[in-house]
Amino acid sequence: MVNDCDIIVVGGGHAGCEAALAAARMGIHTVLITIDPDTIAQMPCNPAIGGLAKGQLVREIDALGGEMAKVIDATGIQFRMLNTSKGPAVRSPRAQADKHLYKKEMRRRLEAQENLTICQDTVDSLLTRGSKIAGVVGGSGAEYRADAVIITTGTFLKGLVHIGDSMEPGGRAGESSAENLSDSLRAIGLQLGRLKTGTPPRLDRKTIPFEELTPQYGDKTPQPFSFSTAEITQPQIPCHITFTNPGTHRIIRDNLNRSPLYTGQIKGTGPRYCPSIEDKISRFADKDAHQIFIEPEGIDSDEVYCNGISTSLPPSVQEEFVHSIRGLERARIVRHGYAVEYDFVPPTQVKADLETKAMEGLFLAGQINGTSGYEEAAAQGIMAGINAALKLQGKPPFILDRSEAYIGVLIDDLVTKGTLEPYRMFTSRAEYRLILRQDNADRRLMRYGHQFGLISDPQWQALEEKESLINQTRAYLRENLYRGESLEKILRKTETHFDHLTELGSQHKLQAMRLPQDVREQVEIEVKYEGYIQRQLAQVERFKKMETLNIPSWLDYGKIPELANEARQKLSCVRPASLGQASRISGISPADVSILLVYLRGKAHRG
Ligand SMILES: Cc1cc2nc3c(=O)[nH]c(=O)nc-3n(C[C@H](O)[C@H](O)[C@H](O)COP(=O)(O)OP(=O)(O)OC[C@H]3O[C@@H](n4cnc5c(N)ncnc54)[C@H](O)[C@@H]3O)c2cc1C
Known part of the structure; x- marks a missing residue:
């Protein structure tokens, strides 16, 4: 059987969904092949979207015309803006998801998408034509032909699930792994590595006395992720907090020799910033309590997620340590925690447009590139979908640089520095974070989404109107005085907020302008942080100069x-596109960059 299309996306996780939607919306006939369509957009770990730096990624995906923000807005059950007491550069939105509704809603949107077909199969190998991709072959024996293929296989390539000393093939607990595709990737010259990640036990909410735990509520007025969502209408519910204690730690310490992480059974490297409880207790031996968030997995679900106690200890030890925690003494474990090891492709083997260097038309996105997290996966997914579509349209690739977006930082880090452990995004990874804020992602990126046809004309016009209002308001504040001081100067004072200006008696015009909240917010941030923003813009200019060499x-x-x-080896391996990128390769010194600069100038001179 032969199935022809233009782009094949392998995998229906967070990367695959965004890749498939972007390509199909750009008018490309796209087929999404996934092992089990019932697990499309599954959240195998934390039932939440966003968080520090990840929230910025979701807002950027939305500004480019992606789906993650809209789906969480429709299915989120607790929204919080994190870091509100800190500066705007590090504020990030986060929401608990009803993970069942999230999956359902994303699948509904994929199924409703023109140009997009979903197929159930396990891709076993690649079809090639010389140095170009030609399609894939499924385990069913079906051949699927296409000019571009995007692989987004997450934790499934030779996935191995570990609980205690039990170890069996699986992409996630209860799901089969993809055993053959890794060999096909190796056969085209890609090198593969091994990583690991883990998840905590899920408990039965009926067995937990929540009145004994500390509740944590969401924001009073939940703020949507998507620039196109007017308001959140889902009912909002609280999470709860409890802590491990010295008794819990003793049980875990006494059983470390039964954890596959410590027996040598797990060979892959785990996520440094999302450590298992075994790791936390060993690495922070002086701490006698670790916080645990008990998070609902859905409005109608009896399962709750225990954020903070990821583990792969044997089931009996999990029972014992969970029962040692306040409020969980009689909790029933519905699913045990586990770890999964899987193959990934060290990402210096892909270019900044996420196409592999080894094979033309073959793109990789998501956890297969060594990242961890739904948002990191979705961000790469939309970029791979756009780039595969642009390639087929004969257009130049779309690459965001580090001064434009967290997505640019993420992909540049991956393709330039590579990663030896699961990579997750942090605000500290971005040099220009005062510019790359969650609140201005639309102003930074929507023009690209509109250019590719992923952002509608009405949405684009709304942004243009917003820009015009911001400019008018800034001019008004500069030109108008109150008791001899410009309104702009008054707003710059730490204790003044935009709403105070409208309260100043004589400023009727500001009241009459009836400015929307997002416009007031943009003006206030721009005015208050103007000095810092200008300094960062000057740095960006220097950065851009290096990027254009x-x-x-x-x-x-x-x-x-x-x-x-x-230096020669590293430069040959990464093949940087600019002197700027060369300077970020680990092990490349400023002296190496100068040598390159002199060589390139000489070459240009010699012709
Ligand atoms: C146990 C566990 C714990 C995790 N813990 C964390 C954590 O602590 N912190 C964190 O940030 N992230 C964690 N994650 C990671 C997070 O789930 C992923 O980063 C994210 O889901 C990756 O998205 P993805 O689209 O790349 O892949 P996935 O969401 O894994 O989706 C892969 C998709 O590809 C399909 N597929 C795979 N192979 C094939 C094939 N050959 N043919 C067809 N279809 C195929 C699968 O069926 C699946 O639909 C964890 C994941 C797991 C499984």
């Missing part, structure tokens, strides 16, 4: 004898 892709680093061996 292009290095030709065919450059033979072996012919630059002044470079040290290590």
Whole structure:
């Protein structure tokens, strides 16, 4: 059987959903092949979207025309803006998801999408034509032909699920792994590595006395993720907080020799910033309590997620340590925690548009590139979908740089530095975070989404009107005085907020302008942080200069004898597109960059 289309997306996780939607919306006939369509957009770990830096990624995906923000707005059950007491650069939205509704809603949107077909199959191998991709072959024996393929297989490639000393193939608990595709990736010259991640036990909410625990409520007025959502209408419910204690730690410590993380059974490297409870107790031996958030998995679900106690200890030890925690003494474990090890492709083997260097038309996105997290996966997914579509349309690739978006930081880090452990996004990874705020993602990126046809004309016009209002308001504040001081100067004072200005008796015009909240917010941030923003913009200009000093892709680093061996090897492996990117490769020194600059200038001179 032969199925022809233009783009194939392998995998229906968070990367696959965004990739498939973007490509189909750009008018490309797309087929999404996934092991089980019932698990499309599954949240195998935390039932939440967003969080520090991840929230920025979701807002950026939305500004480009992606789906994650809209789906969480429709299915979220507790919204919180994090870090509201800190500056706007580090504020991030987060929402608990009703994970069952989330899955259902994302699938409904995929099924309603023109140009998009969903197929159930397990992709076993790649079809190639010389150095170009030609399609894939499924375990069913079906052949699917296409000019571009995007692989988004998450934790499934040779996935191995560990609980205590039990170890069996699986992409996630209860789901089969993809055993054959790794060999096909190796056969085209890709190198593969091994990573690991883990998840905590899920408990039966009926067995927990919540009145004994500390509740944590969401924001009074939940703020939507998507720039196109007017308000959140889902009912909102609280999470609860409890803590581990010295008794819990003793049980875990006494059983470390039964954890596959410590027996040597697990070989892959785990996420440093999302450690298992075994790791926390070993690494922070002096701490006698770790916080646990008890998070609902859905409005109608009896299962709750225990954020903070990811583990792969044997079931009996999980029971014992969970029961040692206040409020969980009689909790029934519905699903035990586990760890999963899987193959990934060290991402210096992909280019900044996420196409592999080994095979034209083959793109990789999501956890297969060494990342961890739904948002990181979705961000790469939309970029791979756009780039695969642009390639088929004969257009240049779409690459966001580090000064434009967290998505740019994420992909640049992956393709330039690579990663040896599951990579997750942090605000500290972004150099220009005062510019890359969650509140201005639309102003930074929507023009691209509109250019690709992923943002509708009415949405684009709404943004243009917002820009115009911001400009008018800023001019008004600059030009109008109150008791001899410009309104702009008054707003710059720490204790003044925009609403105070409208209260100043003589400023009727500001009241009459009836400015929407998002306009007032933009003006206030721009005015208050103007000095810092200007400084960062100057840094961006210097950065852009380095980024425009292009290095030709065919450059033979072996012919630059002044470079040290290590630098030559690293530059040949990453093949940076610019001197800026070259300077970010770990192990490349400023001296190496100067040598390259002199060489390139000489070459340009020699012609
Ligand atoms: C146990 C566990 C714990 C986790 N813990 C954390 C954590 O602590 N912190 C964190 O940030 N993230 C965690 N994650 C990671 C998070 O789930 C992923 O980062 C995110 O879901 C990756 O998205 P993805 O789209 O790349 O892949 P996934 O969401 O894994 O989706 C992969 C999709 O591809 C399909 N597929 C795979 N192989 C094939 C094939 N050969 N043919 C067809 N279809 C295929 C699968 O069926 C699935 O639909 C955890 C994941 C698991 C499983």
